[in-house]
Amino acid sequence: MYSTKFTRNRLIYALIMPIVVVLGFGSRAFPEILPDFISTYAGDTLWALMAFLMIAFIFPSLSTVKVAAIALLFSLGIELSQLYHAPWIDDIRQYRLGALVLGHGFLWSDLVCYSFGIAMGAVGEMIWKNCKKV
Numbered sequence: 770m771y772s773t774k775f776t777r778n779r780l781i782y783a784l785i786m787p788i789v790v791v792l793g794f795g796s797r798a799f800p801e802i803l804p805d806f807i808s809t810y811a812g813d814t815l816w817a818l819m820a821f822l823m824i825a826f827i828f829p830s831l832s833t834v835k836v837a838a839i840a841l842l843f844s845l846g847i848e849l850s851q852l853y854h855a856p857w858i859d860d861i862r863q864y865r866l867g868a869l870v871l872g873h874g875f876l877w878s879d880l881v882c883y884s885f886g887i888a889m890g891a892v893g894e895m896i897w898k899n900c901k902k903v
Contacts, residue, residue: 775898777829782822789819813879816869817844817886825894833898837891844883851875 793815800808821840828836850858851872861867872879 775830775832777825777894779826779829782826786819786822786826789815789822793819810878810882813882814886814889817883818890819886820844820883821887821890825890833891833894836894837887840887840890841883844887845880847871848875848879848883 793812796803796808796811796815803811817840820843821836824839824843825831825833825836828839831839847870852875858871862871862873
């Protein structure tokens with residue numbers, strides 16, 4: 770009999786997160802070697818996947834659906850915050866880390882990328898859970 774309780778292995782998530790970061794930075798650093806579609810959207814998609822992974826890492830016993838919902842709300846909040854341009858927050862955005870976390874300007878396409886990145890994380894996790902049951 771299988772337990773319905775699922776707790777993530779944080780070590781696995783800790784190993785996956787740097788790979789996602791490297792891929793995300795690589796998609797921005799070397800756009801000329803990637804197809805235009807990938808170089809345009811991979812960074813935002815991987816950013817959202819990273820949000821999913823971080824939330825899953827911090828809350829290892831939450832369901833996949835809850836992690837995905839929190840990651841989506843977090844991503845939506847960050848994207849909506851890009852509509853706000855007070856001097857103090859724009860100063861934060863001038864630093865690399867601030868720009869990576871907060872972004873610069875609102876784009877509808879980013880919301881699609883975030884949804885896809887979070888869905889990748891959720892589907893990947895569900896596949897992983899099902900493989901472990903076998």
